[in-house]
Each structure stands twice: as C-alpha cells, then as structure tokens.
Amino acid sequence: MTYENVYPFVWLAWLAGAACFILGLHFMNSPATARNGNRLSAAGMAVAVVATGVLLLAQGAPALAWAIIVVGFLIGGAAGLVTARTVPMTAMPQLVSVFNAVGGGAAALVAIDDFITHGEAGGASVSTTLFVVLGVVIGSVTFSGSLVASGKLQGIISGKPILFPGSRLLTVALGLIALFGTLGLVFSATGTVKLDPMVADLVLVAIIGAALVFGITMVLPIGGADMPVVISLLNAFTGTAAAMAGFVIDNPVLIIAGALVGASGGILTKLMADAMNRSILNIMVGGFGGGDHAAGGATGGTGGTVRQIGADDAAIQLAYAERVIIVPGYGLAVAQAQHACRELGELLEERGVDVKYAIHPVAGRMPGHMNVLLAEANVPYPLLREMDEINPEFDRADVVLVVGANDVTNPAARRPGNPVSGMPILDVDHARSIVVIKRGAGRGYAGIDNELYTNPKTGMLYADAKDGLAQLTAAVKAL
Amino acid sequence: MTELTSLLYPITVFVLAVLIGFEVISKVPATLHTPLMSGANSIHGIVLVGGMFIAATADSPLLYLLSFVAIVFGAANVVGGYVVTDRMLQMFRRKPVAAKAGADGAPGAGQAQG
Numbered sequence: 001m002t003y004e005n006v007y008p009f010v011w012l013a014w015l016a017g018a019a020c021f022i023l024g025l026h027f028m029n030s031p032a033t034a035r036n037g038n039r040l041s042a043a044g045m046a047v048a049v050v051a052t053g054v055l056l057l058a059q060g061a062p063a064l065a066w067a068i069i070v071v072g073f074l075i076g077g078a079a080g081l082v083t084a085r086t087v088p089m090t091a092m093p094q095l096v097s098v099f100n101a102v103g104g105g106a107a108a109l110v111a112i113d114d115f116i117t118h119g120e121a122g123g124a125s126v127s128t129t130l131f132v133v134l135g136v137v138i139g140s141v142t143f144s145g146s147l148v149a150s151g152k153l154q155g156i157i158s159g160k161p162i163l164f165p166g167s168r169l170l171t172v173a174l175g176l177i178a179l180f181g182t183l184g185l186v187f188s189a190t191g192t193v194k195l196d197p198m199v200a201d202l203v204l205v206a207i208i209g210a211a212l213v214f215g216i217t218m219v220l221p222i223g224g225a226d227m228p229v230v231i232s233l234l235n236a237f238t239g240t241a242a243a244m245a246g247f248v249i250d251n252p253v254l255i256i257a258g259a260l261v262g263a264s265g266g267i268l269t270k271l272m273a274d275a276m277n278r279s280i281l282n283i284m285v286g287g288f289g290g291g292d293h294a295a296g297g298a299t300g301g302t303g304g305t306v307r308q309i310g311a312d313d314a315a316i317q318l319a320y321a322e323r324v325i326i327v328p329g330y331g332l333a334v335a336q337a338q339h340a341c342r343e344l345g346e347l348l349e350e351r352g353v354d355v356k357y358a359i360h361p362v363a364g365r366m367p368g369h370m371n372v373l374l375a376e377a378n379v380p381y382p383l384l385r386e387m388d389e390i391n392p393e394f395d396r397a398d399v400v401l402v403v404g405a406n407d408v409t410n411p412a413a414r415r416p417g418n419p420v421s422g423m424p425i426l427d428v429d430h431a432r433s434i435v436v437i438k439r440g441a442g443r444g445y446a447g448i449d450n451e452l453y454t455n456p457k458t459g460m461l462y463a464d465a466k467d468g469l470a471q472l473t474a475a476v477k478a479l
Numbered sequence: 480m481t482e483l484t485s486l487l488y489p490i491t492v493f494v495l496a497v498l499i500g501f502e503v504i505s506k507v508p509a510t511l512h513t514p515l516m517s518g519a520n521s522i523h524g525i526v527l528v529g530g531m532f533i534a535a536t537a538d539s540p541l542l543y544l545l546s547f548v549a550i551v552f553g554a555a556n557v558v559g560g561y562v563v564t565d566r567m568l569q570m571f572r573r574k575p576v577a578a579k580a581g582a583d584g585a586p587g588a589g590q591a592q593g
Contacts, residue, residue, distance in 0.1 A: 018496075021522050025503045028515050035568040038518050042561040045525065049557075052528045061535040068534045068543060072550030073527075079551075080559025084566065092567065096517045099560045102552035103523045109549035110529040113542055117533070125482050232516055238523045245529045247489055255489055256496040257525040263500025264519040268512060368512035375570035 006058040013051030014253035020044020021257050025264065031381055048253045076102075089376045090336050093369065094153040097231045100238055101146035107241035108139025108208070114248050115204055128248055129189040133182045135244035136204065137211045142237045144215030149227050149234065152219070159224025167217055174214040181207040218284070225330070226283050228362070228369075229272045233280070236265025272362065309459025311468070314401075314435045315475030317459075318344075321398035323354045325390065327426055331404015331439060333364045333373055335465035341403060342377040344473045351476075357383055358390040358400075358426050360408040387426060394430040401472075402428060402436040402452075404465045410450045419448055434458040437468035514567045521560025527553030 020040050027037025056065070080099070087095045111132045118128060151157035181203050188195035195203070222230055239261025246254025273280045318324055328341060345355045357374060364370040371384055385393075394400065402409055409428040413420040428434060434457050452458055461468050504515070530549035537546045 017525075021525075022499055022503060025500075025515070025518065025522075028511055028518060031511065031568075034511055034514060035565065038514070038561065038564045038568055041518060041522060042565075045521070045557055045561070048525060048528060049531070052531050056531060056535045059535065064543070065535045065537065068537070068547045069531055069550055072530070072534075072547045073554045076551035076554030076556075077558040080555035080557070081562055084559040084562035087563075089567075092513070092517075092563065095559075095563060096513075096520055099517075099524075099556050099563070100520050103520065103526060103556035103560075106526045106530055106549045106552035106556065107523075109545050109552070110526060110533055113533040113537070113545045113549070116542060116545075117536060127482055127486055235516060235520055235523075239519070242523045242526045242529070243493060245526055247486075247493075249529055249532050250489065251528065251532075252489075252492060254525055254529060255493050257522050259493050259496035260500040260503075261519045261523040263497045264504040264515065267501060267504050268516055268519075271512070368514065371511075372513050372567050372570060375567075378570075 003055075003058045006055060010051045010055040011252070013047050013054075014251070017044040017048030017051070018253045018256040020047070021260055025260065088336070089373060090333055091154070092372065093228060093231065094150045097146045097150035097153065097227075097234075100231065100235050101143050101150065104139045104142025104146060104234070104238040104241055106139075107238060107245050108136050108143060110245045111135030111139060111241070111248065112204070112208070114245075116201075126186060126189045130182075130186050131244045131247040133185050133204075133207065135241050135248065136208060137178050137182065138237050138241040138244065140208050140211035141215040141218070142234045142241060144212045145219045145237075146215075146231065146234045148216050148219040149230050152224050153227050157220075159227075161223045162220040167221065171214060171217040174210045174217065177210040178207050178214065181210070221285075222283065229269055229280070229283050232265055232269040232272055233284075234265075236262050236269060239263075239265055306453050306460050307456070307458065309435060309461055311461060311463075311471035311475045314459060314461055315472050315479065317399050317433055317435065318348060318353070318401065318472065319351055319476045319479050321353055323356075323393075323397045323399075324348055325356050325358050325394065325397045325400045325431070327358045327360075327400060327402045327405050327409060327428060328370055328374065329360070329363050329403065329405020329408065331406075331437075332465045333369065333404070335404065337403065337465035337469050338373040338377040338379075340466050340469035340473065342374065342379045344469050344476070345379065345383075347473055347476055355383065356385050356390065356393070358387070358394075358428075359384050360387055360405070360426055361424070363405065363408065387424060391427045394427045397431040398433065400428050400431040400434045402434065402438075403469065404437065404439075406438075406450055409452050410448070411455075412448065412451050428452060429455055429457070432457070435461060437461045437463055437465055437472075439464055514564055517560060517564040517567060521557060521564060524553055524557030524560055527557055529553075 021044050024037040024041030024044065027033040027040065083095060115132045115136070148157060152159050184193060184195065184203055185200060187193040188200060219230055239258045243255050243258025243262060246258055269280060273283060326341065326345060332338060332341060348355050357379065359370050364373060371381065374384060375381055407420055407423070409426055410420050411429050412418050413423045413425045415421060429452055434452065434455065436453060436458055438460060440462060453460060463471060527550065530546055530553045533542070534546035534550060537543050
C-alpha cells in the first residue's frame, strides 16, 4: 500500500464526500427528505475523514501523530456528541454558534500551523502566504465573534448593543492592523520587503490578536435579536476559512465544502436580513434597538387605551370560533411554551376549530427556529403556514391568538417614518378579534409601541406565555 | 507565472462550488433554514481533515499542541453539528393520520416525545 497507489483512490473518496455534501444539501429542500439529506452529508464526512486516515497510513505517519489524531477526535467528538444530545431545543441557536466558533478556531489553527511549517521550510510562495494569512484572519474573527454571539443569546453577555467611547475607532484600527500585517507578510513572500523570520512571526501574532479582538468588537455593538444574522454571516466566514485551508494544503474536499458553506451562509444571511427589512451593512454597523430610536417616535396614535381581557373571556372566543390563527413569537420561545401551545391547539381542534399557525420568517431567534420548536412539540408541520401564505387568511379568521410576538404584528410597519417601516408583517389586525398574550406592557425589540395593542378589536392577556396558554387551556376545558 | 498556473485548477473548483452552493441552497424553504444553517455548519467541520494533515507533519511541541487543539475543535464541530441537525430534523414529521382517526390514537401523538 504505497502512497502513489493509494492517492488516486483517496482523491476519489474525497470527491465522493464532496458530492455527498452537495446532494445532502439538495435533499434539505423538503422536510420529508431533509433528515436523509443530513445523514448523507454525515456519511460523506465519514468517507472523507476515513480516506484521509488511509492516506496518512500509506504515508507512514508517526505514532505520535496517530495518538494526537485519535485522542483529539475522541475528546472533541465526545464533547460535541454530549452537548448536541443534551442541550434543550430553545438553546439551539447558541449551540450552533459554539460549533461554528470551534470550526473557525480549527481553520485558524490549521492556517497558523501551515505558516510555521512553511516558514521553517524556507519561506512560502505568495499565494500560500495569502491563503494562510486569510485563513488565520477569518478563522480568528469567527472564533471570537461566534463565542460573543453565543454568549449574547445565552444571556451571559448583555443582549443590548454594547458601545463604549471609541469602540468603532478601535474596530477600524484592529481591521487596519490585520490588513497591513497581511500585506506585509504577502510582500515579504514576493521579496519586495525583507522580513526577518522572527519579525514575521511577531507580525502573525499581531494579526491573530487583532483578528480575535476585532471579532469581539464587531459583534458587541449588535443587538441580541440580530444575532441570527450575525451567526449566519460568521458561518459563511468559517466556510471561507476552511476553503482557504483547502487552497494551502491543495485538498479538493476542503475547497468544495468550504465554498458550499460560504455560499449557503451568504444566502441565508441575506434572506434573514431581507425578512427584517434591513441591509446586512445596517445590521453590522449595529446599535439598533438601543433606545435611541424609541425617542424619535413618529409612531403616532400611541395615545389609545389598551383593553385587558381575562382568560375565561378569551377561552370562550377561541372555543366558539370557526377559524383560529396562532401567531407564536420570541416570547413563546423564551418561555419554552411550545408544548403548552400545541396542547391548546389540539384542544381547539378536537372541538372542531380550524387551527393554523402563522410563522413570520424571523419568529423565534433564527429563520425556521419557530418551526423547529413547534415541531418538537409535535405540531404537525402542514399546519405551520409561512407569512405570504397565511396573510390573506387573516381576513377570514375569527380569532388570532398572538403569543409573545410583537414587532412582526405592528401595523405601523405599513407607514413610513418609524423603525419598523417597511418590515414585512403578519396582517393580524385584519382578523375579527385578536387576543394577545404578553408578559407586560413593555416594548418590542424595535423600541416602539405596537399599535395592534390599542386596536379596539384587541384584548390583552398579561401573562407569561406558558402560564397564559395554560390558563386558556384550562378555561377551554372547563367550558 | 507557474505559481498562478498551479492555482488555476483549485480556483476553478472553488468558483464552481460557490455557484453550486447558491443553486442548491436558494431552493430551501424558510421552514428548514435553521436545520440548514446547522447542517452547513457541520459541513465546514471538514477542516478536521486539515487538522489530520498538520498532525501528521508536526515535529515540534508547539505544532503538536496546535494540531491537537485543531482536531479537538474540528471533531466537536463535525460530530456535534451532525447530531444536533439530526435532532432538529427528527421532529419534522407528519402526525400519523391513523393517530387522529383511531379513538385510542389521541394519546399516541404524545408518545414520540420521550
């Protein structure tokens, strides 16, 4: 089993792995085939990793290398397995962000390692240096940025935009350090600039440090509700970093997989930003929802009074309605009320009420997050309707039950001149009657009053999403 | 010039893979965006392969350490990513029609939760 004999077959195995990634993503088009798609992708990963192992075996990799690979894989794999199995569904976005962080960290480490190895071998070519340094920069930014994003979602770091005097300046300065460091190393590879190897190492350390801090200062000023967009963007970054590593070690599966993820993350990021009617740039500049906008209130009509409603009244409306649409939002996810929501939905269905769920594209914390939460609670997915599909149906709905959703139902979005202007919303106000379960009279993420709440058709049930739903269920049962 | 020539092939692969990525992914419905993000997230765990290569060529304590951490990170990304995606997708199933028709089916819908 010599290296030359094995190499073509290993290459083909890598190609097979890459093909599995593409087909796997393709099968994620439909909920019916998505799970098999993910498994196909995992199988491709296993093939690629095993093939690499075979190649290293043929190369005669030293025992110590094998020890590092096997022990490292067992530790990392076990950690990944345990957290993936035990973390509750509501904490899923944070977890994805942590996995993204370690992926970016791994890409950065591979690149750093290549830099050291090539440096010892007497200098790398221009392209290798460029790809290595890009891998280091992108991987490091992703690592620290994803950890901060995860911390914000978990509540370890405040979800509010964090800005301190000079923070923007610091971010720009760090970016410049990374940029000039990269240029310096690339020019030294061309021979234009003479850098002592010692100095080159120091420049790399400076680049790593700048990129790590840049990741932190980039994400800190961004509000918690924008984190999904940020995680998606960082996901694309990690893919790109993996592709850069692929260029350096001339490995097709790394290039293909990295490019695929870079493209998917890019598209997802744009879809999410579109759903919030914000540009990606606007989100990355940050500071939104920090309270500044709340004061600049061209909100109008906020003087209306709010009508409170008791659980018994609301239950009667729901139980004797023909068509009910439930609008779950962020508050439902936070209160982990998805099971309580399904219970009420089923109870109403048993009474012959036509129940549907209206899912705004950014309901929950990520696009599709609400679908996952409700699916976890065994709500059949054909009942979950997307915004464009359900909006015409609000006109015919007898009762709309809004659970912990705020800005995505605010009719003010149809008017220009306020922070939610132009955001696609659910036409909840078109229904005959509206019941809103809400924890308190506070404002939503955009920091403005929701005109839906002062609509005469709306009854407010002030309660935690879970308690409110439980009260309604009990009241419907008692009828 | 030869250096640029040797780059032509990987750059071609990269560009085509990006285009395939756009094409495949733009067809995914919003319902599946979270699992998709998670699935794509596990795919970039392929950097684990890069970690294996650097471990094989490592020859100093610093490189041993770097490659070890890279492999731990990469493996966590791969294994955790796929398992968590599978956990999400496992929930996307239709309620069995029989469960609704049968009188004893009502509690059956809740069984799968455990």
